[in-house]
Amino acid sequence: MSRPEELAPPEVFYNDTESFKYTSSTRVQHIQAKMTLRALELLNLEKEQPHFLLDLGCGSGLSGEILTEEGYNWIGMDISPSMLATGLDRDVEGDLFLSDLGNGVPFRAGTFDAAISISAIQWLCNADTAGVDPKKRLLCFFNTLYSSLRRGGKFVAQFYPMNDSQTEAILGAAKVAGFGGGLIIDDPDSKRHKKYYLVLTAGLSERTVNLTGATMEAPVMNKKVNKKLLRKMESGKDFINRKKETMKRRGKKVALDSKFTGRKRRPRF
Amino acid sequence: MKFLTTNFVKCAVKGCQSSTESFPLKYSDCQLVQEEQEYNPEFLVHMLERLDWNAVIQVARDLGNDSLPPTKPDSLDPIMEEDQAVLKDLHTLLVETQIVEGRMTCNNCQHVYHIKNSIPNFLLPPHLC
Ligand SMILES: C[S@@+](CC[C@H](N)C(=O)[O-])C[C@H]1O[C@@H](n2cnc3c(N)ncnc32)[C@H](O)[C@@H]1O
Numbered sequence: 010m011s012r013p014e015e016l017a018p019p020e021v022f023y024n025d026t027e028s029f030k031y032t033s034s035t036r037v038q039h040i041q042a043k044m045t046l047r048a049l050e051l052l053n054l055e056k057e058q059p060h061f062l063l064d065l066g067c068g069s070g071l072s073g074e075i076l077t078e079e080g081y082n083w084i085g086m087d088i089s090p091s092m093l094a095t096g097l098d099r100d101v102e103g104d105l106f107l108s109d110l111g112n113g114v115p116f117r118a119g120t121f122d123a124a125i126s127i128s129a130i131q132w133l134c135n136a137d138t139a140g141v142d143p144k145k146r147l148l149c150f151f152n153t154l155y156s157s158l159r160r161g162g163k164f165v166a167q168f169y170p171m172n173d174s175q176t177e178a179i180l181g182a183a184k185v186a187g188f189g190g191g192l193i194i195d196d197p198d199s200k201r202h203k204k205y206y207l208v209l210t211a212g213l214s215e216r217t218v219n220l221t222g223a224t225m226e227a228p229v230m231n232k233k234v235n236k237k238l239l240r241k242m243e244s245g246k247d248f249i250n251r252k253k254e255t256m257k258r259r260g261k262k263v264a265l266d267s268k269f270t271g272r273k274r275r276p277r278f
Numbered sequence: 279m280k281f282l283t284t285n286f287v288k289c290a291v292k293g294c295q296s297s298t299e300s301f302p303l304k305y306s307d308c309q310l311v312q313e314e315q316e317y318n319p320e321f322l323v324h325m326l327e328r329l330d331w332n333a334v335i336q337v338a339r340d341l342g343n344d345s346l347p348p349t350k351p352d353s354l355d356p357i358m359e360e361d362q363a364v365l366k367d368l369h370t371l372l373v374e375t376q377i378v379e380g381r382m383t384c385n386n387c388q389h390v391y392h393i394k395n396s397i398p399n400f401l402l403p404p405h406l407c
Contacts, residue, residue, distance in 0.1 A: 059321040082321055084283060086400075093397055104283045108290065108400035112407050115290035115400055117301050119328060140404075153295075159328075252357060 012171060018137040023068070023089035032069040032095050041127055044204065045075040048125045048165040051193065051208050053219035060122040063157065065110055065166070066129020068092040070101035076125075077102045084121075086110065087129075111146030113153035120157050126166035130207075134175040147178060151186035160212040164188070167206050176205065183209055190218070279396055282372040284337045285329050287398070289384035291406045299386035302333040305340035308380030308393070315373045319356035319365045322372070326354065338371070346371075 013022050023031070031037055054060050060081050064073050067085025069092045076083045083103040087093055093105045108115065111133055133150060134143050154164060170176040180192060190209035196202040208218050289300035331350035338346050351368070354361045382391040382398065389406065392399050 059318070059324040061321075061325060082318075084286075088401070094395075097395060097397070104279045105397050106287075106400055107397050109402070112290060112400075112402050113292075113295075115288055116286045117288050117330075120286040149292075256357070 012169070014132055014135055014169075014171065018135075019132050020089045023092045025091045025094075028069060028089065028091040028095045031092075032071065032099070038071055041071040042075050044127050044167045045072040045125065046079075047195065047204075048072075048127060048167055048206065049075075049079060051165045051206055051218050051220075052123050052125065052163050054123060054163075061120070063114070063116070063121045063124040063154075064103065065114075065124060065126035065154070066132070067096070067103070067105065068129075069095035070099055070103065070105075072125065072127040073101050073103045074099070084116075086114070110150050111141075111143075113149045114157045115153070116157040118156045119159045121162060122159055123162050124154060124158060124164045126164075126168070128167060128169060130166050130179065131168045131170055131175060134171070134178055144178065144182070147182035148185060151182045151188065155186045155188060155211045158211040162211045163218060164209045164211070165206055165218070166209075167204060170205055179207060183207065187211065193220075279377045279393060279398055280373055281337070281341075281375040281377070282325065284377075285333050285372075287382075289386060289389060290400050290402055291384065291387050291389055294384055294386045294389075297386040300384050302330070302337050303382035303391070304385055305337055305377070306381050306383065308341055309378045310341060311376050311378055312370070312374050313376050315369070317366065317369050318373075319354075319362070319369075322365055322368050323354055323356050325372070326350070326352075326368070334371075341375075341377075343371075 013019075016022055062076055062081050062083040064076065064083050064085040067073050067087050068089070070085065073083055073085050073096070084106065085096070085101070085103045086106040086108050087096075088107070088109045090107060093107055096105055106115075110130070130150075133147050136143050158164065168179070170179070176192065183190070188209040188211055190207070193206040193208050195204040195206065208220075210218065284302060284305065287301075287303065288294070289297075289303065291300075294300035329350065334350075335346050335348070338344075351364050354365055356365065376396060377393055378396050380393045382393065383389070384391075389402075
């Protein structure tokens with residue numbers, strides 16, 4: 010079977026028919042869900058805390074639906090109008106942008122806590138028309154992505170490289186843009202199940218990626234355990250209860266414990 | 279596209295990347311809907327910190343709302359009863375107000391992006407990439 014990337018540009022390959030076929034296949038749904046969950050595991054975000062994520066090459070939202078189920082808010086970008094239209098039909102929660110990742114990520118500095126991409130960025134290695142320079146597009150992608158992430162923000166991308174030189178081009182561009190991190194290969198010995206995950210950090214992070222059971226091709230910063238981190242590891246419920254107790258001790262009224270308070274309200278809009 | 283997103287999206291044209299005029303975009307001919315969404319005060323507080331309030335005011339004005347407070351509500355706490363009213367207002371504005379159709383114009387290069395069926399089109403013609 011030939012790779013879709015070799016057949017046509019993404020917006021042509023993912024036409025109405027293909028988008029429908031792709032999205033309604035339970036096999037595809039299953040694989041995309043599994044890889045999205047694995048990407049989230051690698052991201053290792055603080056559970057029970059809100060996060061604002063970017064899904065690059067979001068397609069019809071199969072990956073995004075998992076983000077929603079896991080409690081994340083997200084924005085998705087994709088170049089295929091048919092895939093996005095399928096996403097609209099499925100009523101996905103994230104905002105959808107029609108755009109080409111090779112032309113960059115149009116969000117201001119520090120917008121996102123983290124980003125994921127599932128089965129998309131290998132497309133950036135292609136030159137679909139004359140005069141297109143994949144190297145430039147990769148660099149533009151990683152540069153603008155870097156800036157759209159908060160400092161310490163992480164990016165995990167599952168992708169299907171055609172060969173080693175594609176993997177090198179992707180890793181190289183990420184490094185030039187300032188990302189730290191490397192590549193994780195799951196099931197490296199299985200031809201069918203082997204999966205590539207790019208695992209990157211934009212600047213220093215208090216909490217690194219989750220590398221349990223993984224072998225890396227490039228070193229990632231060491232995990233620093235500090236007080237702040239320990240606090241973050243307590244569950245959201247514990248945190249709220251602890252805070253509510255403190256507030257009550259200070260004689261303040263907390264939500265749910267009382268419906269009305271005699272305090273002055275802030276100005277309404 | 280949610281109102282919230284207008285506080286983050288900027289012009290995609292290369293030459294505008296370092297311009298301070300490329301954010302926020304200018305919104306015109308917009309059709310809005312209010313769509314009920316799950317109320318998530320923790321998320322609002324999380325996002326509030328990174329909101330550019332002047333841009334919130336400017337875009338709200340583009341969309342015909344002149345009544346926002348001039349300064350960003352601060353130190354809101356999702357667990358405090360007294361903060362619920364403001365948080366609910368923020369929820370209505372940022373998450374439930376959505377732009378279905380409209381135009382966004384870059385104040386630097388004047389490029390126009392169209393929003394159709396809630397999806398902004400950020401594809402660029404080759405000469406702007
Ligand atoms: C296999 S689909 C994956 C979609 C989704 N992430 C999922 O898990 O179902 C790959 C997607 O990448 C998108 N894509 C490919 N090249 C792209 C580019 N240059 N810019 C934006 N999206 C692109 C395609 O349109 C397609 O929707």
